Amino acid sequence: MSVLYTFPGQGAQRAGMLHALPDDAAVAATVAQAAETLGSDPLLLDTESALASTRAAQLCLLIAGVAMARSLAAHGAVPAMVAGFSIGEYAAAVVAGALDFADAVHLVARRGQLMEQAYPSGHGMAAIIGLDSAQLEALVAKVHSAATPVHIANLNARRQIAIAGSDAGLQAVMALALANGASRAERLAVSVPxxxxxxxxxxxxxxxxxxxxxxxxxxxxxxxxxxxxxxFDPERIGDSLAFNMARRVHWVDTVRLAWERGARLAVEMPPGSVLTRLTAPEFGDGVAMSCDGNRIENILTMVSKVGGGSR
Incomplete structure (x- = not known):
């Protein structure tokens, strides 16, 4: 049995997320390193107004994920596996030792800037709940066009799927989904497709x-x-990170893979617990928990019990 750390993607961000991190040396050092790399104080990025920027939101998610993982490591708790959702893959790569944190900060800042510049308005994402991928693919095909682009984006769970595209395309698919049996269809806090x-x-x-x-x-x-x-191959990891903004997220299959490789405890780095809710159904008799809402002592105890994730 082993431990998996998961790192959330854009949409999980919230005001004050960096200020809510543990007040310890590992977190302070991570924030200071980010500040040195950026040439500005990252603690100014987690206000409600600042987080409207894709660049700011993605940087905050990177910093929060790495800082929390380093805080846990300072207490002797490290994972055997890591997995990130979208921008969370960069934090996962840092924690896995595949990417230097300073390099990740530079890359994520550039990533957010490129995404923001490409689609400053009129686009976004939506979640459809209650339909499977085949059902939703058929509805997307009815709407997608050059004028109303819309695509399947994130396979979050068996019947929770995100779509990405133009505002008009999203609205049309959401309406069709609700008319064809979806229990919910709602826009996400992501302003790019x-x-x-x-x-x-x-x-x-x-x-x-x-x-x-x-x-x-x-x-x-x-x-x-x-x-x-x-x-495991560095070139493939670099390719995956560079292109993940344009590729589907296969979260449910990734969680199942972690389970098959022996993970029995999934610990979600802050902020939030979105991945915990998505992971739990695939973890059988294992445990999925988030750092938010749990005392660090509880997390350390769980990691120690599972084994294979502490040193």
Missing amino acids: SHSPLFDAAAQQLQAAFENVTVRRPQLVYLSSSAARAL
Whole structure:
């Protein structure tokens, strides 16, 4: 049995998320390193107004995930596996030892900037609950066009799927979904059409930034949620990170893979507990829990009980 750390994606961000992190040396050092890399104080990025920026939201998620994992490591708790959702894959790569934190900060800042510039308005994402992927694919096909682009984006759970595209395309698919048996259809707190071919060009630009970055073989099992596979080759990890903004997230399959590889405790790094709710149904008699809402002593006790995730 082993421990999986999960790192949430955009949409999980909330005001004050960096200020809510543990008040310890590991967190302070991580925030200070981010400040040095950015040349500005990252603690100014987690206000409600600042988080409206894709760049700010993604940087905060990266910093929060790495800082919390380092805080747990300082107490002797480390995972055997890591998996991130979208931007969370960058935090996972840092914790796995595949990517330097400073490089990740530079890359995520560039990623957020590229995504923001490509679609400053008129696009976003929505969640459809109650339909499977085949049912939703058929509805998307009825709406998708050059004028109303919309795509399947995130396979979060068996019947919870996110779509990405233009505002008009999203609204049309949401209406069709509700008329065809979906229990819910709602817009997400994401202002860009992530994980769709609409970001192919931006992903190619981000790939160029990876030419100046060293990606190493991970020291932990690194599960790519865009590939739903364990990746060990540095070149493949770099490719996965660069292009994940334009590729679907296969979260449910990634969680199942972690289970099959022996993970029995999934601990979600802050903020929030979205991934915990998505992971729990796939974890059988295992446990999925989030750092938010749990005392660090409880998390450390659970990691120690499961074993294979502490040193």
